[in-house]
Amino acid sequence: MRRAILYTACCLLLTACGNDPGPQRAANREGKTAKDSALLAMMEVNQRLAEEADREILQQVQADTLHRYAQCEQGAWVARVTQLPESEQPKMGEPVAVSMRIRTLDGELLQDIEGEYVLGRGEMPLGIEYAIRELRRGEEGIILAPWHAAFGVDGTDNIVPYSNVRIEITIQ
DSSP states (O other), X not given: OHHHHHHHHHHHHHHHTOSOOOTTSHHHHTTOOXXXXXXXXHHHHHHHHHHHHHHHXXXXXXXXXXXXXXXXXXXXXXXXXXXXXXXXXXXXXXXXXXXXXXXXXXXXXXXXXXXXXXXXXXXXXXXXHHXXXXXXXXXXXXXXXXXXXXXXXXXXXXXXXXXXXXXXXXXX
């Protein structure tokens, strides 16, 4: 709820600034427009929200004593539930069939997805794609992803913007 309010406030800030960067505006004295200032303010809000999301995910990682997590390059965390060390890891450009159950960190089911994706084509959020590349074919895993590594500021039909998610995944 707090994130939705912040998101709405930022959107209002962006639209309320107007398009008239008249000389009376303080931001104009430095050669910046009101739009530049609003964009900078939005970036600062997103940075604070991203830091908060990272802390929330880290708390989840530390609280889970059953699984061992590793952080991926894009900020998501992944743990293997089942391990198949003989199986191959999916590579960039290869299709991979996945079954994903996406939940909030509190456990509320947001979406069930089954499908085939080609890694590296932008068919799924980058943080989730990097986490999938840490698993092997046939393995089950858990991905904990902050909003900036998952569905971002836009969300999807079933996932609100700025949502940190827990994904239970099986790689085929």
